Each structure stands twice: as structure tokens, then as C-alpha cells.
Amino acid sequence: MNRLSSATLADVPAEVLRPDYDRTATRCGVVHLGIGAFHRAHQALVFDDVLNAGDLRWGIVAASLRSPAVREQMAPQDGLYTMLVRDGSVEQARIIGAVRQVVVAPDAPQALLAALAAPETHIVTLTVTEKGYKLDPATGALMEDDPQLAADLGSLASPQTAPGYLVAALALRWRAGLPPFTAISCDNLPHNGTRLRHAVLELARRHDPALADWIAAEGAFPETMVDRIVPATTAEDVAALAERLGVEDQAMVKTEPFLQWVIEDKFCGPRPDFGAGVQLTAAVAPWEEAKLRLLNGAHSGIAYLGGLAGIEHVHEVLALPEARRFVEALWDEAEATLSPPPELDIIAYRSALIARFDNPTLRHRTRQIAMDGSQKLPQRLLATIAARLEAGQGIDALSLAVAAWIRWQAGKDDLGQAHAVDDPLAAPIAAALADAGDARARVTAILAFEAIVPPALGRNPLFAEALTRWLSLLESQGARNALTSLDR
Ligand code: CS2
Numbered sequence: 001m002n003r004l005s006s007a008t009l010a011d012v013p014a015e016v017l018r019p020d021y022d023r024t025a026t027r028c029g030v031v032h033l034g035i036g037a038f039h040r041a042h043q044a045l046v047f048d049d050v051l052n053a054g055d056l057r058w059g060i061v062a063a064s065l066r067s068p069a070v071r072e073q074m075a076p077q078d079g080l081y082t083m084l085v086r087d088g089s090v091e092q093a094r095i096i097g098a099v100r101q102v103v104v105a106p107d108a109p110q111a112l113l114a115a116l117a118a119p120e121t122h123i124v125t126l127t128v129t130e131k132g133y134k135l136d137p138a139t140g141a142l143m144e145d146d147p148q149l150a151a152d153l154g155s156l157a158s159p160q161t162a163p164g165y166l167v168a169a170l171a172l173r174w175r176a177g178l179p180p181f182t183a184i185s186c187d188n189l190p191h192n193g194t195r196l197r198h199a200v201l202e203l204a205r206r207h208d209p210a211l212a213d214w215i216a217a218e219g220a221f222p223e224t225m226v227d228r229i230v231p232a233t234t235a236e237d238v239a240a241l242a243e244r245l246g247v248e249d250q251a252m253v254k255t256e257p258f259l260q261w262v263i264e265d266k267f268c269g270p271r272p273d274f275g276a277g278v279q280l281t282a283a284v285a286p287w288e289e290a291k292l293r294l295l296n297g298a299h300s301g302i303a304y305l306g307g308l309a310g311i312e313h314v315h316e317v318l319a320l321p322e323a324r325r326f327v328e329a330l331w332d333e334a335e336a337t338l339s340p341p342p343e344l345d346i347i348a349y350r351s352a353l354i355a356r357f358d359n360p361t362l363r364h365r366t367r368q369i370a371m372d373g374s375q376k377l378p379q380r381l382l383a384t385i386a387a388r389l390e391a392g393q394g395i396d397a398l399s400l401a402v403a404a405w406i407r408w409q410a411g412k413d414d415l416g417q418a419h420a421v422d423d424p425l426a427a428p429i430a431a432a433l434a435d436a437g438d439a440r441a442r443v444t445a446i447l448a449f450e451a452i453v454p455p456a457l458g459r460n461p462l463f464a465e466a467l468t469r470w471l472s473l474l475e476s477q478g479a480r481n482a483l484t485s486l487d488r
Pocket of ligand 1: 188229
């Protein structure tokens with residue numbers, strides 16, 4: 001079967017939406033670092049809307065910082081791919097044309113630097129995951145022992161990390177007398193813009209303090225909150241879409257109808273008129289905190305408890321009444337720690353979240369969400385727990401979620417099925433747990449990881465007590481019984 005491409009676009013059934021602009025006339029005002037499914041279903045769609053509205057400055061050069069897989073998916077398709085929005089029996093397909101070029105950074109570092117340094121580039125977006133910022137989660141300092149960052153601290157001739165690329169490109173712009181670009185972190189981290197700015201300035205300062213001063217004065221790193229559930233595409237998804245399109249699309253993404261992008265209105269250069277899909281605001285933090293503690297906090301709890309119970313997908317976990325009650329209990333606890341923006345109606349938000357998690361056609365795998373727990377838990381669950389303990393409040397549901405994550409590290413679910421623990425700290429965590437004789441010792445070992453657990457929280461006896469109680473129960477009776485006992 002032919003692949004989707006500019007040449008075969010006309011063969012796609014007319015009911016499928018497609019770019020309503022001349023792709024050859026677009027310029028690339030955006031460079032994106034970390035092109036995965038999330039970018040394709042989120043920021044790229046927003047820029048596609050802008051292009052459809054007639055502002056042709058905002059095509060995207062999208063870079064993969066590691067794997068060449070995405071080039072094999074997208075380059076033969078001229079950057080075209082389908083976004084499939086699934087909800088119940090409705091499945092709407094739209095072909096997105098915003099990605100004009102795909103660069104695999106390790107193969108062509110100079111091509112990526114040239115795109116970042118191009119005069120027409122005004123915005124750089126990033127989805128490099130929590131671990132891509134190379135900042136110690138506990139101290140916020142540059143992770144100097146990280147081999148890739150160490151390489152970038154030595155030389156930026158051929159950068160290895162996202163901050164490295166930004167600094168090298170900003171240096172080129174500075175020397176060429178060009179303004180900097182606006183760098184927009186789109187990862188699920190609190191104060192993501194501030195973190196990115198810090199990583200960039202620290203790295204720049206090591207190379208050239210004057211460059212760092214220029215970036216600090218002229219650059220912009222807005223905070224953002226991004227939200228859209230984008231499960232990994234499966235081979236069955238690709239096959240089913242090929243039936244419908246009549247051409248094969250290996251770069252397709254599947255997602256839900258919901259999309260939210262809140263951006264701090266702090267750009268240092270041109271930006272498009274984003275339209276209705278994007279909220280520009282002065283204060284992103286309250287949005288980000290509510291989303292991380294409610295949506296992502298519940299997601300991680302569902303992933304570990306559901307995963308331990310041997311359940312493959314989020315909506316199947318939510319089909320258990322005890323799991324629904326757990327999610328509501330976790331939200332009751334988390335909600336009390338929030339200062340939500342006035343426009344955010346938490347009751348409506350919570351019920352919309354349940355409906356999103358229930359979407360049976362997304363087939364969002366618990367194991368996808370379970371990855372990188374050491375990088376996710378601090379902002380999703382641990383900060384919430386710290387805030388509640390400080391206020392003298394209970395942490396029953398939140399600590400069950402954390403205990404389930406600890407249990408997940410053993411690499412086996414309640415049915416004895418093995419799973420890989422996909423996490424940058426998997427090896428040291430496994431080593432620490434291997435020496436621990438019982439649940440209490442395992443909790444003590446985990447609480448000593450200062451890169452994950454802030455020291456004051458790690459020393460809190462109430463937290464250690466709650467985790468030990470839940471971990472013992474999870475180990476002896478399994479996740480479903482633990483969920484049920486939360487109920488009583
Ligand atoms: C999920 C997120 O995989 C995960 O950790 O919790 O990717 C989640 O689907 C998005 O943040 C939703 O906006």
C-alpha cells in the first residue's frame with residue numbers, strides 16, 4: 001500500500017480534513033525539540049490551525065533528539081500525518097501539515113542548529129520529558145554528572161541535550177546580531193519555563209557569561225500548562241487507519257477531543273494569533289498545579305494500582321468501583337492543597353476528568369503512564385503530600401498511590417506477571433530495594449532517595465508510617481484489596 005504523502009493526499013477520502021493552505025508557501029517560524037506523539041497531537045495541531053487561518057509563518061521544523069524512528073515515520077510522508085480524535089463511536093480524522101521538516105539531531109546536529117539559528121525562527125517548543133532538562137529534581141541544579149550534560153559543559157560544537165542545543169543556537173543568534181527566540185517548555189513540570197530558563201542560563205554561563213547575560217536580558221521562557229491525553233499508537237491503529245484512508249500512515253496519532261494549552265504571555269519576539277484553543281495568561285502556575293495534582297496525580301495512581309492488578313488500560317481500571325472511589329478520595333486530598341485560578345471550576349473539572357479517563361476508545365495503557373515514575377512523582381504526588389502534612393491533613397489515598405509505585409519497582413504484578421521498570425533511576429532503586437528485608441526497610445530505602453523525595457518529607461514519620469502500612473498490604477493482599485480497604 002502507498003504511504004500517505006503530498007503525492008497521495010488526493011487519494012484520501014474527501015471526508016478526511018486536510019491542510020487548507022499551500023504547504024509549499026509556509027515558512028518555519030517554529031522549531032520543536034522532541035517530536036513524539038504528544039507534540040503531533042498538541043502543539044503541531046495548534047500551529048496547523050494558525051496556518052489554516054492564513055498566517056503562513058508558523059510551519060514547524062521538528063527534531064528528534066535521539067531516535068531516528070520518527071524520521072522513518074514522517075520523512076517518506078513529507079511530514080504529513082493523521083490525527084485521529086476518538087470519543088465513543090465518533091472517530092474524526094484530520095491530516096496535519098504543519099511539520100515541514102524532521103531532523104534527527106544525532107545524525108545532523110548542524111542542520112538542527114541552523115534551523116534554531118535561522119532568522120525566521122521565532123518560537124522553540126520542547127517536549128523532552130521531565131528528564132530532558134538535566135536538572136536535579138531535588139536541588140534544581142544542573143546534573144553535572146550526567147554524561148550528555150557533561151559533554152555539553154565541555155563543548156557545544158555538537159550538542160547532546162536540549163539545553164545544549166538552545167545555548168549553542170542562542171550563541172549563534174547573538175553573534176549574528178539576531179534576537180533570541182521564545183523557548184516554550186511543554187513538559188508536565190511545575191514552573192517549566194523557569195526551569196528551562198535556569199538550565200539554559202547555567203549552561204550558557206559556563207561557556208560565556210556575556211552570552212548568559214544577553215539571554216537573561218533579551219530571551220523569554222514562558223511557563224505553560226499543556227493537556228491532552230495521547231496514548232501510544234499501536235500497529236492495530238495503523239492498520240485500521242490504512243483501511244479507512246486507502247494509504248498507510250505510520251506517523252498517525254490518536255487522541256481525545258479535549259485540548260488545553262495555557263501559556264504565560266511573555267514572548268520576546270513575534271507570535272501567532274493562537275485562536276481559541278490557547279489561553280494566554282499572566283499566571284500559569286495555578287493551572288499547572290491543578291492539572292499536575294489532579295489529572296497526572298490520579299493517572300500515576302491508576303497506572304501503578306491498575307498495573308499491579310494486571311489491568312492493561314486506564315478505562316478498565318476505572319470500571320472498578322473501588323478504583324473510582326480511590327480517584328475521588330485522591331482528588332479530595334489534592335484539591336485542598338490547590339489555589340485554583342478563578343476561571344477553573346474544580347467540580348466541573350473533576351467530572352470532566354473522569355469522563356476523559358473513561359473514554360474506552362483511547363485504550364491508554366497503564367504501563368505507558370507508569371514509566372519514569374521517579375521523575376513524575378515529585379510534582380504529581382509528593383508535593384501534594386508535603387502540603388497536606390504541613391497543614392495537619394490526612395494522606396491516605398495519596399500515600400496508597402506512592403506505595404503502589406514502590407511495589408511496582410519489584411517488577412512483578414499481583415498475578416506474577418513480570419514488567420520492565422522503565423525509569424532512569426530503575427537500577428539504583430532496584431539495588432536499594434534488594435537489600436531491604438521488609439516493607440518498612442523498603443520504605444526507608446526509597447525515602448532516602450533525595451533526588452525523588454525532598455529531605456523534610458523523607459524524614460516525616462507520618463509519611464513513612466502510611467507508606468509502610470500500604471506497602472505491607474499491597475505485598476500481602478494485592479492492589480485490589482488495598483483499594484477496597486481504602487474504602488472502609
Ligand atoms: C500521563 C500524561 O503518561 C503520563 O504520565 O499522565 O502523559 C497525561 O496523559 C498528559 O499529561 C495529559 O495531558
